[in-house]
């Protein structure tokens with residue numbers, strides 16, 4: 001049974017620093033984790049893309065700063081790293097996210113993950129015994145070699161997986177282009193993808209997890225199409241799955257595939273709440289990606305009429321090509337006048353929506369999906 005500490009907070013630095021220090025001290029006290037002199041502490045925020053903190057796309061820089069200062073106070077060596085979309089320079093991303101400014105003058109390494117290492121054992125030295133689908137997993141060497149990992153996810157929606165929380169944040173430890181390759185390999189199978197995320201989590205098992213839900217994101221996240229939603233809370237735990245389960249409970253009992261994967265892998269954990277966690281009303285989840293996911297006929301004859309899909313918003317698109325370059329299925333073409341999506345190739349991973357800097361991609365629901373949903377709503381209300 002893991003404890004999930006919930007604190008109400010703002011980004012006011014004095015208040016935030018007190019809350020973060022209290023949380024880190026409590027997590028250390030309740031576990032065998034001790035941040036001490038000489039230890040290499042990897043801090044893994046969500047640094048998806050170059051975006052101002054007000055957009056709620058990335059972990060807030062003041063949270064990262066407070067964690068870095070705590071680690072430095074203990075005499076340990078902090079490193080802040082992630083592997084964002086590989087199209088913008090890491091230095092520009094950390095500048096635009098406010099991280100470079102917040103950490104200026106502090107002795108901390110801020111570096112992009114660039115070197116991968118094949119996983120042979122998990123971080124705690126156990127044998128790596130994954131499902132066959134994931135048997136060639138490679139992760140960032142800096143993450144695998146860290147003495148302690150502090151995971152700093154953002155509370156956000158995700159058009160493919162519903163939410164991106166503490167477990168999903170570790171997907172950023174897959175280096176560069178290997179991320180879209182995984183999407184392509186696993187295709188539209190969200191259960192398999194959830195299994196991959198759990199496998200990454202079980203390999204790395206961050207000792208400390210602090211979720212930034214002070215300004216969360218709802219709607220069609222995780223990129224610039226999502227909508228900032230102030231919730232004013234921080235959640236901390238020694239276990240990432242416990243945080244994800246607590247968030248789902250807080251949002252009204254949302255079902256998350258990574259939580260189901262944890263149960264299936266015998267890694268589900270109970271949790272207790274320390275602090276006040278109120279239910280969040282009317283949280284907007286992303287448009288369902290596919291209504292009839294899993295039915296074979298939907299994947300062939302009716303696939304494009306019965307599944308949601310990415311769509312270009314004409315007029316908003318600047319033809320910058322970011323989505324074309326990231327698409328793992330090579331399903332987007334830019335003829336210099338407009339974009340074309342090949343929906344037979346598209347695997348609905350929404351990497352394009354994630355990286356578009358101009359909010360020019362939306363999740364489109366075909367009329368048939370809207371009609372069936374309406375019918376299902378009427379039917380279920382009877």
Ligand code: SF4
Nearest residue numbers: 317318320321323356
């Ligand atoms: S949809 Fe977005 S990312 Fe793609 S070309 Fe247009 S502006 Fe760029």
Ligand code: SF4
Nearest residue numbers: 327346347349350352
């Ligand atoms: S078009 Fe977008 S959603 Fe479809 S495969 Fe490419 S990146 Fe993924």
